[in-house]
Amino acid sequence: MTSTATAPPPSASPAPSRTDRTAGRRGSRAVPVGVALVAASLPMFMATLDNLVMTTALPVLQVELSASLEQLQWMVNAYTLSFASLMIAAATLGDRLGRRRVFVTGIAVFALASIASALATDAGTLIAARAVQGAGAAAVMPLSLTLLAGSVPAARRAMAIGIWGAVSGLGVALGPVIGGAVVDGIAWQAIFWINVPVAIVAIPLVRWALPESHGRRQPLDVPGLLLAGGGVLSTVWAIIRGNDDGWGSARVVGGLVLGAVLLVAFLRRESRTDHPLVPLRLFRVRSFSVANATALLFSVGVFGIVFLLSQYLQVGLGYSPLEAGLRTLPWTAAPMLVAPLAGMLAPRVGVRPLLTAGLALQAAGLAWQGLLVGGDVVYADLVPGLVLAGVGMGLTFAPSATAVLADMGADDHGTASSVNATIRELGGALGVAVLVAVFQAADGTLTPTGYTAGLQPAMLVAAAIVGVGAVIALAMPRSTGRGVTGVAAH
Template sequence: MSATATAPPPSPGAGTTADPTRTPRRTGRPRSRAVPVGVALVAASLPMFMATLDNLVMTTALPVLQVELAASLEQLQWMVNAYTLSFASLMIAAATLGDRWGRRRVFVAGITVFALASVASAMATDAGTLIAARAVQGAGAAAVMPLSLTLLAGAVPAARRAMAIGVWGAVSGLGVALGPVIGGAVVDGIAWQAIFWINVPVAVVAIPLVRRALPESHGHRQPLDLVGLALAGTGVLSTVWAIVRGNDDGWASTRVVGGLLLGTLLLAAFLVRENRTAHPLVPLRLFRVRSFGVANATALLFSVGVFGIVFLLSQYLQVGLGYSPLEAGVRTLPWTAAPMLVAPIAGALAPRVGVRPLLTAGLALQALGLAWQGALVGGDVVYADLVPGLALAGIGMGLTFAPSATAVLADMGADDHGTASSVNATVRELGGALGVAVLVAVFTAADGTLSPTGYTAGLQPAMLAAAAIVGAGALLALLMPRATGRGQAVALH
């Protein structure tokens, strides 16, 4: 459930993602004839769709995995978070390596890693093996996502680039919307393992297509900040692990307090490192721009609230209301599919009215939709009662995506667009991991269990907590400068 702004090239030492509106430097022998735009679109979008789909495709399979792999609620969380944390932590690093070693080369390597990890996931016979395979799968996705748009931009003529980027963005949104539905259909019709096996033929088709249709290119070659990468990755992992363990071990236990303290110290060390190194992963000076800081803060709160509830709601539809995986996936569509209709409207409105009113309204509608559902799930409820809340949340999400993407880049210099876009994508993915950990902690603290009667007890306070978190994002959006985004076009993916 994400929308990321397109990214022009970074300045020396400032970023990792190249400009989709400029043709990157190509290497190797020139092609004898131009590749049709449609072929380039498929080559860039197919792997990206695969990586986007796997963000949510597992959600409707979680109750089945809980039974077949004898997985605990904590293990179910890590099946999702292992992918998300690996994806988020390595995205900027993968883009940097693409700039140095060749974007197409790293892109193909990412597809290969993703496919092999999908095979390992499908063959897993216990929860621990599946969690480990999902972490590797996330590493592959980290190389796919930031490079697909840059490669597409270099493969199509400048006159058709805006159209290609728009189609690419629609495909990304489709992956989000169809993730729970496809996951449910595959689990119902075949088996849970098939949600991973389907990635293999996609990769087999995609790799030669990428090599044929997308030209190799390089960007600014800067050193990779391995120390910063290690500090950030282990800091976030320690923090999430401590939150996940909080209810079981006790929030005052040595392990939980130690994990939170270690995570805090590592993240503080990361900030110190980024402020001093010549080639930071995340240039902290960007956060001095108010529109960028507010956009990332609201994106974090949005992801914490929304991703955590998607994790719980997809299971509630099966465990609490008795739907099959496919039926549950279809019933998420008022929420997950609405942005595909609303986001283009918000994108058209943003240059006229600015980012602030759209972003504030979008987050407020999502908070209202979550609160609506939270107020109902505590008693006797049927699915139809939840539809207005799901629709409100979906409309709000659609209003959020385009303005947020605009705000990330609106007041940035062109040389910083790549870094700004990559940082925002990473913030949202990390927010998703934190959201699953935090809201499941609320669920568990309220005596929620993976049973028809116990699920409702925990879901209501978790849903209301998510509404409060997203509502805080709406209030924070009021700090966005009034003029941000006016007169500027929106570019989404």
């Protein structure tokens, strides 16, 4: 989640590599920077929005499609897992076949899958359509920034990237609000129909405003892709089935063992192939390893709670979808204000204090809410915890992105940022699975009286997971990020 989810979107390197070559030409006609920015950002906003736009619609889908809690999880995780698993592959195909071509194909696939989602009459069809939608988003996200960077003058590139990052943050913040407004005002199907006119406008605009380009033509590691995707899918499926089938059941144990075997085989494959999907040598850089470990724990703790909290505001506190979406803003919108400040402070103080403080504040915010939801609580009681978590999230985003790239060579920027984005998305899928498992194990149910029973332990577990991330952040080298400017938050 995009991941589903609330993390900043992935990208390739902010600047085109030496191997880039422009294939499409705009002749002497100069496209204004603003037009190029809209062309690259509009599809990215659409894909980012769909990470969270469904969260406020879940209680409605549960009723109208007679969906179980497991099916609600897959409505989110099908998108996130597909998105995460195919992102690096899409970037590699873009380098080989043409970035604009793959970008436009991703937009078209996303729009067609949105139509299929809107027309779904049962939970299984919606889950399948969401998986295809995630595949389209995987082609949109890693290429939007690369195409933008290659279409604007170098002198204005940092400004364009900054605006692009703000738009992606806006998509995260507005996802629950727009989803709630559409569900309240029209119907749940409209959260998918709104993608269609956006795609109709975006495709010709992209073809006109963004020049075609290629990158390094390296083979796609298909066996690695299948091993990694199968390992993560098997693990997430087993965790989701754990409470219903029993944690000692053959299906659950078998799924966990299969997932572990496939992931070990993936690591073995990546260590031996000449063109790895994930170059393991990157993890020998301590700042990169710490940044990815904290990003994984951040995603597990935070995104799993977004899934549960958005439903609690409706099921537990009785708000409408729009009212629930608006009440997530102290959390989801705070990074829009805090992240730029963290980005300015990082070159002065380094990444470590900001990242550690950000994760600690998030853990405190989640713990605050977790300690309150067990009793009689009104929304105002939760606001301080939401604000703490939001400020912490804002302090995490830019320093984490800086740490991913700060100690990397320029040629590794695209791969490093894509690997980090993939880890964040996978963390979001694992977070939904793990924290819903905690919710169910504590006898949580999708009823006003039964929801808080499961939400409180899930909140506290999430706080503990993010707190571990804060401890790990202390291992970040003191020098990382100091004096580094112009590193875009990816």
